[in-house]
Amino acid sequence: MAGASWCRNRPGKASAKAGPPPRFAGNSRREASQPFQATIQRSGSRVLRGAARVERGVTGETGPRALRILYSHRIQSRDGQGVHLQALVDALRGEGHEVRVVGPAAFERAELGGESRFIAGLRRALPPFAAELAELAYSLPAYLRLARAAREFRPDILYERYNLFYLSGAVLARRLGLPFLVEVNAPLAEERARFGNLRLRRLARWSEAFVWRRADRVLPVTEVLAGHVAAAGVARERIAVIPNGIHLEEFPEPGPPPAEPKATLTLGFIGFVRDWHGLDHVVRAIAAWQGEPRLSLLMVGDGPARPGLEALAAELGIADRVTFTGLAPREQVPALLAGFDIALQPAAVPYASPLKVFEYMAAGRAIVAPDQPNLREVLADGTTALLFDPARPGAMWDAVLRLATDPALRARLGAAAREEVFRRDLTWEGNARRVAALGLAELQARPPR
DSSP: OOOOOTTTGSSOOOOOOOOOOOOOOOOOOOHHHHHHHHHHHHHHHHHHHHHHHHHHHHHHOOOOOOOOOEEEOOOOOSSSHHHHHHHHHHHHHHHHEEEEEEEOOHHHOOTTOOBOOHHHHHHHHSSSSHHHHHHTTTHHHHHHHHHHHHHHHHHSSHHHHHHOTTHHHHHHHHHOOOEEEEESSSOOHHHHHHHHHHOHHHHHHHHHHHHHHHSSEEEESSSSHHHHHHHOOOOOOGGGGOOOOGHHHGGGGOOOOOOOOEEEEEEEEEEEGGGGHHHHHHHHHHOOOSSSSSEEEEEEEEOHHHHHHHHHHHHHOGGGGEEEEESSSSSGGGHHHHSEEEEEEEOOOOTTHHHHHHHHHHHHHHOEOOOOHHHHOOBBTTTBEEEEESSSTTHHHHHOOOOHHHHHHHHHHHHHHHHHHHHOOHHHHHHHHHHHHHHHHHHSSOOOO
């Protein structure tokens, strides 16, 4: 889905080449955000010049070259992972590349927001260590499926969304001599050891390092995550940060702010809501707030924390001011976000690139988010968002009230956040160009096959 409606005004094409993860000195938010910006701005011309040299070597002319990209994944649920996958694939195709996606059949059968019932049942039935061995064993049939696709499709590069115990792409890329690009969204060996009852921890760490080290380029979604990749033994020049993004044409220019102050403001959250998001504190604070304007909460999505939040709202007598839409089709999301006056990112894991933040920015919403390094890579306190100290009780609510009582600040932050998307090309189309440029640069380093 190419962004034809906005491409005339977008910044020059850029790519994310390797750069060292940032050193966050003191509390300087400005310094903290510079490494990520430099990753996109400083190195884009070098990689794209390399891509042009590849094109000259193949055709004798300069210009973009269409790639044949084999996209490998092991996603089994239709959640944010699936949104990311489909958005990048659509953008790559929109840029003129051929993409063949190879993954579990369970992904195609999964319902929006859920996973295959068979896979979910298997996880419940097997002991944890047996389920982990089954994940590893899946690499064999996945390898055969991927190899068959490679024979038929004859790709230029192999692109993989990393998953734990998934070795197929790394082995096939080495055997066929294909440039191997690996997208990393989390340090899964560490994450599952902490939160997922991981049993085969040494095997998990080995499999993770095996895939990352065999990749020609590792593409973490944040500079913080780039530090994890480097610590696993990947040379820093092979690490290129490419964050999440949005399809900007899906988010029209916001209308002007109302001439008169609104009597009720809507606090909004989009995504899969869990207990650790801390939205129960928001519900309690709304119930306790007696000032003006009146505040309500709109949650677009679903998740395990929903029943408890609905029960809490009813208990506090504000059920009419706390609304869940349930799972919403992607095409409805921009209109729902347009109804937010203040967009909430109450908590985030320290290495993530939360998709909702980019959606809030594109929608021109005033954002409240925790002040932590990975979010400072895309947000600046007082410029594109209000960032709060997650260690200080009540800090998030203080930021909410500051925005609730200052319409001009809401408008300024929202407009600046949207402009930042344009300025840094934080779009799936931009990411597609960065991925293609990196793939072409790797092709340049190889003799013709």
